[in-house]
Amino acid sequence: MSDTPNPGNTGSPGPGYYRDPSGVMRWWDGARWTDSVQNSGPSPSAPQPPPSRPREKSHTLRNVLLALIAVFVLAIGGCVALLAFAGNEVNEAIESAEVDDAAPGGPDNPLTIAEGQPFEVSGFQYAPGWSVTQDTLGNAQVEGLRVTNARDETDSAIVEIKFMNGSEVVALVNCTTEQIQVGQTTSLNCFGADDFPATYDRITINDAF
Incomplete structure (x- = not known):
């Protein structure tokens, strides 16, 4: 050796x-x-095999989950934005309705009128010449009441005419029209079921709605 x-x-x-x-x-x-x-x-002297390359991990599932989360977040964000927009529109509509209700002649603010005299309620112009009377049954009635639609759109007049004695309603007459085109004039159909009052100190009108 x-x-x-x-x-x-x-x-x-x-x-x-x-x-x-x-x-x-x-x-x-x-x-x-x-x-x-x-x-x-x-x-x-023998060549060493190269180290094996580590196997790359698949991120497909992770990417899908991230995409779903992103879509969910966007959807939630869109819903929140939509709800905020809808809530804002509702609030504006409520505020507008409250303003209209509080205007003279609105449901919450009856307008005092004089028999036979013209007046206006929320863009409806009522002509002079109308009168209060009683029918054959003795019920309170309103005759000759005509209205012109001066609003921006077609609408109908639905009003309450009240005979007041102090703060008490002693008789009520309901008056309505069909749909009135802008600028058109028509007569109101009035109906009362209360007796014509022996005493009253004023007459008021207000939109029923």
Whole structure:
């Protein structure tokens, strides 16, 4: 076992594992063989396989979940914006209705009128010449009441005419029209079921709605 390893070059090779005369991979210290042998593994000259590339993780599920979350957030945001818009529209409608109700002749603010005199309620212009009377049954009635639609759109007049004695309603007459075109004039149909009052101090009118 004293033979010098010959890896193919002239002279004594440097330290390393070489195949000895018996065919065993043994450590050569540069001058002689030692007792250290290589039991397994490739020889120093054998090329090492490149490290395997780590397997890339699939993010498909994560991406789908993120997309769904994004859609959900956008949908919630859209619903919140829609609700806010709808709430604002409702509030504006309520405020507008409250203003109309409180206007002279509105449901919450009856307008005092004088028999036979013209007046206006919310864009409806009532002509002069009307009168209060009683029918054959003795019920309070209003005759000859005519109205012109000076509003911006077709609408109908639905009003209450009240005979007042102080703060008490002593007789009520309901008057209505069909749909009136803008600028058109028509007569109101009035109906009362209360007795013509013996005493009253004023007459008021207000929109029923």
